[in-house]
Amino acid sequence: MKMLVVEDEQGLAESITAYLSKEGYRCEMAATYQEADEKLYLYEYDCIIVDLTLPGGDGLQLIETLKKRSASTGIIIISARNALEDRIKGLEVGSDDYLTKPFHLSELNARVKSLIRRRNFGGHNEIHYHEIAVQSLSRKVFVKDQETVLSRKEYDLLLYFLSNIDVALTKVSIAEHLWGDHVDSADSLDMVYSHIKNLRRKLIEKGSRDYIRSIYGIGYKFGEA
Amino acid sequence: MRLLEKTNRIYLLFSVSLYIVAAFGMYGIIKWLIYDEVESRLLVEKRDFLVYIHHYDWKQDSYFVENKIEVEPARKPAHFKETFKDTLIQDRYSQKMLPFRQLTFYVPIQDMEHRVAIRKSMIQSYRLIEVITFTMALMLGLLLLGTYWFQNRLSGRIWQPFYETLSRIKNFDLAQKQKLQLPQPEIIEFKELNEVIQRMSDKILQDYLNLKEFTENASHELQTPLALINAKVEQLIQSEQLTENQTHWIQTIYEASLRMSRLNQGLLLLAKIENRQFINEQVINLSEELQEKLLDMEEVVQYKQITLSIHNESPFTVSLPPVLAESLITNLVSNALRHNVTGGEIRLHSLADRLCLSNTGQILQHQPSELFSRFKKEGGSSESVGLGLSIVKEICDNYGLQIQYTEINGMHTFCLSQGS
Numbered sequence: 071m072k073m074l075v076v077e078d079e080q081g082l083a084e085s086i087t088a089y090l091s092k093e094g095y096r097c098e099m100a101a102t103y104q105e106a107d108e109k110l111y112l113y114e115y116d117c118i119i120v121d122l123t124l125p126g127g128d129g130l131q132l133i134e135t136l137k138k139r140s141a142s143t144g145i146i147i148i149s150a151r152n153a154l155e156d157r158i159k160g161l162e163v164g165s166d167d168y169l170t171k172p173f174h175l176s177e178l179n180a181r182v183k184s185l186i187r188r189r190n191f192g193g194h195n196e197i198h199y200h201e202i203a204v205q206s207l208s209r210k211v212f213v214k215d216q217e218t219v220l221s222r223k224e225y226d227l228l229l230y231f232l233s234n235i236d237v238a239l240t241k242v243s244i245a246e247h248l249w250g251d252h253v254d255s256a257d258s259l260d261m262v263y264s265h266i267k268n269l270r271r272k273l274i275e276k277g278s279r280d281y282i283r284s285i286y287g288i289g290y291k292f293g294e295a
Numbered sequence: 296m297r298l299l300e301k302t303n304r305i306y307l308l309f310s311v312s313l314y315i316v317a318a319f320g321m322y323g324i325i326k327w328l329i330y331d332e333v334e335s336r337l338l339v340e341k342r343d344f345l346v347y348i349h350h351y352d353w354k355q356d357s358y359f360v361e362n363k364i365e366v367e368p369a370r371k372p373a374h375f376k377e378t379f380k381d382t383l384i385q386d387r388y389s390q391k392m393l394p395f396r397q398l399t400f401y402v403p404i405q406d407m408e409h410r411v412a413i414r415k416s417m418i419q420s421y422r423l424i425e426v427i428t429f430t431m432a433l434m435l436g437l438l439l440l441g442t443y444w445f446q447n448r449l450s451g452r453i454w455q456p457f458y459e460t461l462s463r464i465k466n467f468d469l470a471q472k473q474k475l476q477l478p479q480p481e482i483i484e485f486k487e488l489n490e491v492i493q494r495m496s497d498k499i500l501q502d503y504l505n506l507k508e509f510t511e512n513a514s515h516e517l518q519t520p521l522a523l524i525n526a527k528v529e530q531l532i533q534s535e536q537l538t539e540n541q542t543h544w545i546q547t548i549y550e551a552s553l554r555m556s557r558l559n560q561g562l563l564l565l566a567k568i569e570n571r572q573f574i575n576e577q578v579i580n581l582s583e584e585l586q587e588k589l590l591d592m593e594e595v596v597q598y599k600q601i602t603l604s605i606h607n608e609s610p611f612t613v614s615l616p617p618v619l620a621e622s623l624i625t626n627l628v629s630n631a632l633r634h635n636v637t638g639g640e641i642r643l644h645s646l647a648d649r650l651c652l653s654n655t656g657q658i659l660q661h662q663p664s665e666l667f668s669r670f671k672k673e674g675g676s677s678e679s680v681g682l683g684l685s686i687v688k689e690i691c692d693n694y695g696l697q698i699q700y701t702e703i704n705g706m707h708t709f710c711l712s713q714g715s
Contacts, residue, residue, distance in 0.1 A: 079519050085526035092533075150518035172522035172556045175529045223594055238532045242553055249592070250625075261598050287542040288532050 071095045074118040076106040078125050089175045103127030110136050117144040117182060122151055130163055137164040144185045174243035180233040197232050201278055213276035223248050224269045231292035240289040299450050306446060310439050322428045329420045334379050337398040340413050353404045369410035371401035393418050456480035460489055469503050507566060514563035521556040561682035568689045573616035582611045582645035588628045595632050605643045611650035615694055623690050626683040627652055627709060653708040663700055
């Protein structure tokens, strides 16, 4: 899976690249409009992550040119511009998702995964992790071929975990993923705890191993110990 | 009271009193002059009379003009002083009483003491006084009216640049970002006034724009470094070799940067609302949206064991840009949730002209009037940045809505209604 990260802030580009590389993607970086334009002309990418304000040009322009050349590339916009008009424009020119800075890398990763799932299999896809299987179209979860009924938020939580295997997820990023970034009260963190407790119980009941580990002071990690 | 009205009133009051004093004064002077004249003539006549009786003898028919002279034998009283006095005497023909000035003195005629009264008719003099006084009064009155009218017109014209300036200042609105344009009047004082106001308003406008721009730019430019901090911290926490202390520090950094970014987004949103950067207003059923949002927050509601009651009698619709409607609702709902108590209550009551959201909660620590101020936090929850209700207020102020806060027995209610 080949990806291009178009971001002029060097440190941020490096972080994104490092994070996504760990997920097994081959990532390249471009810091300016020209550089990105050149790379997109020379190579094919499965997914690009674009900042809108770039030295030398507008990210939207870049997306438009890319869409004309290769329509199959997945596009995620990351921007400090939060205006609805920008979002709408971004989606109009053909981007698949829009993330406002600052964002959680785990959230970006989840969006990339979801985008790739949609791209590759048109949404008809199953995610497998050992004995757990998720049908993302019907939103059904199976443990050892036995269906386990999850609430909407528990399902979202599981999918978020499955997109970020072996990654330490902060409680805040989980809360924001589940309820949007306006949930900022201390309660939401307790809610995260109770949702995780329920999810873990439901999975274990059906015979799954316990994959959810809490990391002291930070949050949770999903994966084999 | 307007300035012109005030000066005119003072002017009028002053000139009328001056006019009355002058009229009385003039009447007095003319009267005195005429009396003086009449009296000196009487004295002359007295001398003529004395000369006459010295040379000739006095007979009753010596002088035939009626009432002109009266000679009677009489004894001169003690302490007699020769005096003038006004008297009324009946006219022989018209039977009218006519005014006379009379000089009385005693003189011996043919060795007998006589009282002599010589008189002069005042009827002509009185008429003269009347005519002169009337004419003068008329002239003065005309003069007074004339100057009053002139003064009125003149000050109206002279002060006109001032009123012009005033009306332009009144219409000056910072938010429109248009410079205040003032004329250049001829009068130096007004010219200076205009120049000073012009300079001040230019400076204010400039500062205002700079400040807005700064807030917006600063907030915007901060987003990227914040994204960087977040990303690096997230990478850092993936490391397995962190000690407990390090984890704690990282967590603190992470939370602080998150809070900062929330703060930042809030400020940016406020700046944009003020700048009216949101377009495409749409008619939105706010009651329905609010209801959906409340149901969306189901988990939080359940978690805090909050009872939700919704009375949707008739929909409350507003015209708002969708993104702001979303922000309005989100902020109201999270406010109602954040300040709620475990086992509390949230009530939504929707009428055609009012939309009220009530929640149970602690008694306010601040004044209710400060509730909508920026960075006023209740309950000291550090996760909140204290901008939510300011955003709500700002949206309402900019899009013709009114928001009211009331508290009855621990039930805090926010009501939206269409502004006047």
